[in-house]
Amino acid sequence: MRTADPLVYDAHAHGLTGDGTTNDQPALTALVDTLGAAFAADGRPRTIHCPPGAYSIQDDGVRWRNGVSLTGSGPAATRFLLSNPRKPTSPTPLAFFTTRDHDAGRDNHIADCTFAHFEIDGSGVTLPAYDVNAKGLFLQYVLRGRFHDLFIHDTGATGFGCDFLQDTVVDDVLAVHCGRLNNGEEMGGAGIGIGIGGWGDTERLTITSCTTVGNGTNGIFVELQKRRWTPPRGIRIIGCHAQANRFGISDWGADGLIVSACTMTGNHQAGYDVSALGTSSVAGRGGIVTGCVIDGNIWDGVAIGNTPGPYTLDGNRISRNGRYGYWQHGLGPSGLQDRADALGVARLPGNAAHPAADVAITGNDIWGNALDGIFIDSPVLDACIAGNRLRGNGRQAAPEAHGGGATASYTRLSLHDTAADWPPGGHTGKMVAAGAQQAIVVANTATELYLAPVRPGAATAWPEGTPPHGTRFRLPDSPEARAGITLAAATDTPTVRDNRAWDRQEPRTQTHGLRITGAGSCGSGRVHDNDLEGNAVAAAAFDTPPTGGSWHHNLGLDDRQPVS
DSSP: OOOSSTTEEEGGGGTOOOEEEEEOHHHHHHHHHHHHHHHHHHOOOEEEEOOSEEEEEESSOEEOOTTEEEEOSOTTTEEEEEEOSSOTTOOOOSEEEOHHHHOOBTTBOEESOEEEEEEEEEEEOOOSSOOTTOOSEEEEEEESOEEEEEEEEOOSSOSBOOEEEESEEEEEEEEESOOTTOOSSSSOOOSEEEEEOTTOSEEEEEEESOEEESOSSEEEEEEESOTTSOOOEEEEEESOEEESSSEEEEEESOBSOEEESOEEESOSSEEEEESSOSTTOOOOBSEEEESOEEEOOSSEEEEEESOOSOEEEESOEEESOSSOSEEEEOSSTTSHHHHHHHHTOOOOOSOTTSOEEOEEEESOEEESOSSOSEEEOSOEESOEEESOEEESOOOOOOOOEEEOGGGEEEETTEEEETTOOOOTTTTTTOEEEETTEEEEEEEEOSSEEEEOOSSTTOSOSOTTOOOOTTOOEEEOOOOSOOEEEEEOSEEESOEEESOEEEOOSSSOOOOEEEEEOTTOEEESOEEESOBOOSOSSEEEEESSOOBSSEEEOOBTSOOOOOOO
């Protein structure tokens, strides 16, 4: 039996029940095989339509076929329930077609398939250990794919985990609490994770209007899969929202990734991340991030490291993050390796002294971050920092504090001390130690610390359980200097112009407009037309004097040429 369209097949008429109990995997596999064979014979794509119902997919995923689409009647109406009751080690994705299992490749790919209007619930898959294959969808080498209006949640690994997508659109995908079996120290575990590089130096992929919330690692990431491959061009992420993931959106190996009109909020380590943490240990380069709101992330707003450059960050709001607004990092004591160690990732290749070239930070509104607005923590060459507004940063200004006893009480996500009188927001981003445990402060009032969950999706900030009332606690001191722009590494021939760095809040917390630390330098800089007046301590602080270049028309500084 068929629907009115001869190429659209009603799932109920071909053995699927959708009753939530019967295992519909064998019937779906048989139908996919039949329609795949028909497509191979006549080249006409077919569609399986699943009316409203709960379709149980048990113990094995469905090996997908060329030219076969799957549609439903909308998330919540058409649901696929994944489980593995008889195969406790089977990861059981809904659909899979992979290089490992099916010899997928450029000449053996999935083409002209649409997956649309349904929900995937991965909560029924239980495994003895984390398995990166415990995805919702796991397809490799897709040509002309369309993924639309999908709700994927509670998968053990990545929810939408498809690789090498050519001429493909991923649109209106909602991924929530995926990577639930990932402990934060393993690869994968994202809401939307896309391996790239398999089609060569160009992969034409658009990811648009997607939402990712509370996923184990990334909300959305693209990742070069083999170190020897050329980082591909042609990938765009537009109008997406990433919230409460470990990283919001990550570029781990693309060339010229475009990220525009996205919001990245409340993510645990960075709203936007460029680094070599991916499978191939290759960072993105040549990317453009524009028109985004990057706000309230627990660590950094934007973290860019290990890239050879260039990279452009233009016209974004970067605000209220728990450390830096923008952090340029590398390997070494204060860079990416510390983060890799914390995640249990093996030592990364590369040279901390190798500069990133042609990084541009232009036209951004950077405000209310807990530490510096822009912090250059690894060498850069020919950077351009221009036209930015850097105001009211350095909010982590509260001095060291400690307490405990009768006035201190704890909940899963807070610490309350009735005897305290903390500056509101002054402990944001700090690690509070309570007994033998530590937690991250995301905000504070005069008497209460609000704490970050120990990992995305967790219900508590305490890895060993809520401390008993009265437990002694300690908050560390704040950094003495917290500037609008800080150069804490070798910065050669930069252009720093037309920035305004100031603070009007009470009390002022941004100590300086421009700072060069003892570990930093500024050589042959073009530094002009900056307004550095109105900070808490001074316009500038040069622990290392700048050398060479041209300095003029900088409000708050004497016009002078640096010492050569």
